Amino acid sequence: MLLENIVWDARDPHRLGTFWASALGAEPFTDEPEGFEARMMLTDEAFLDLCFQRVAEPSRSPARLHLDLRGGARQQEVVGRLLSLGAEHADIGQGEVPWVVLADPEGNAFCVMEERAAYQATGPVAALPLDSADPDRDAAFWAAITGWVPWAGVDGVATLRHPSGAGPLLEFCPEPEPKSGKNRVHLDVRRSADEGDVTERLVEMGASTLSGYEGLPWRVFADPSGNEFCVLDPPRQQA
Template sequence: MFLENLGIDADDPIRRGRFWEAALGTTALTVEPDIYETRLDLDGDAYLDLCFARVPEHPTSPLRLHLDLRGGERQLEVAERLRGLGARDLDIGQGEVPWIVLGDVEGAALCVMEEREEYTDTGPLAALPLDVADPQREGDFWAWLTGWVETSGQAPRTLRHPSRRGPLLSLYPEPEPKRPGAKNPIHLDIRLEAGDDVEAITAEIAERGGRELHPGWGELPWRIYQDPSGNEFCLLPAPGAAS
């Protein structure tokens, strides 16, 4: 199994998907009114898809996972280009920080980051900061789940694709616990591979402090879980396999 998707709730998947496609230089895979998928190549066959799905109501839950874009020496230029694509400056109480906070075309916060050594070879998407209750525990959980490996970073735990290319998964202490019933507007999806035993994986998720969810959303081709901090993720079936 491997980390395949960023699942992003959207009012208008095409508008929001095209913004991020232009921002990151990704390649469109699916363009439909209710879903827009675009692919960020990491290294060779490795990739990360951004999947924008229409939701009936505008997401209002706090962002526990967001996107940090690489700015570096071109930070001001990158931020200005994003403004030209429809982003707006955003004050989330960040105060004086070396990064620039913007809202995307649907108002969700993103950051354009300053130069950092750990962003070498990330490409345009520098990091995926995730709020968790216990970075050490969740670092072990997500390393097992994704196959990503430990790397240096400013977060208490930082993971990265084994190729050492692409964004960092940065695990930070949550400012507040996950609100019961509040779905994360951005979440991670794990793709199963041929031979993976979904029931064994489900059992190990529980052993590691996560749990399977049954939200009553009808029959879906994937299964929904939470990590030990309550962050949702999906297990997507292996290609050609039933859920």
């Protein structure tokens, strides 16, 4: 399995998707009424797809996964550009901090980070912080299902990264409260062509299965801390 998608629930996939594609320099490849997708290249071969799926009403539960964008010495310039694309300043109780908190056009909070050595070569997305009840346990779980490897990130934060050393850090942060409700942003992994049903393996590792998505080319699970993720079917063989 490999980490492939960052997925947003959206009332308006086109509007939200075009914002994030412009913000991150991603190339759109699907723009339909029910979904928008854009590809963010990490290397010449490695990528993350940004996927926006229509829902009637996104969850109002506290966010457990968000994006930290690289700002560094250009932090205010990056903030200004994002505001021009449709972001707004947001107050989530952060107080006096060196990063800037913004919200995208549908109210999803994200951060533009100050200069940090760990984020110098990440590209536009510095990190993907994910709330966890047990960061070391969850880092080991996600390493096993994504192919990403442990990485020396911010001091004291359990961290993974694509094995090429490119792209954002996946950070596991102690949760401020137990999970309640559905995540508005989640991750997808894809099975390789030689992998069969991985349900038993994932459950043995601490995942749980979720229902309600029968008949679709993916299965939905929750990690040991309850964060949803999808396992996509293997890619179709080229004719």
